[in-house]
Amino acid sequence: MTEEAPEAERFLALVAAAQEGDPALSPIQAAIMVAADLGIARDSRTFARVLGIEHALALRELNDLAEMAGYLTISKRDPRTLRTFYQPVEDGS
Incomplete structure (x- = not known):
């Protein structure tokens, strides 16, 4: 078994x-x-690459998640590549 x-x-x-x-x-x-x-x-492109899924699918799920209160906040979007940076919502925020 590998590490x-x-x-x-x-x-x-x-x-x-x-x-x-x-x-x-x-x-x-x-x-x-x-x-x-x-x-x-903590960005959509890295997530898609690491998990081996299409960036468009990661973006769709990320955008839906961002609309749900209390999970994460979008910190930056690249308008050209659509790469979206996000961070978890801190407890107590």
Whole structure:
């Protein structure tokens, strides 16, 4: 077993826990939140690349998630590439 496998298992367990905590989250939305919390990805292009999904799908899920209160805030958008930077909402905000 590679060292990467336990990290992947941990990531997937955290995604499942996030979805259990809020069943309204899609698997990709939960993964966006976990990736941001762990510092794996805080922009849409990096998230899409790391997870091996299309950037357009990541953007759609990210935009839907941004409309849900209390999860994340959009900090910057690149109008040319559509790369969107985000950060988790701090507890108590």
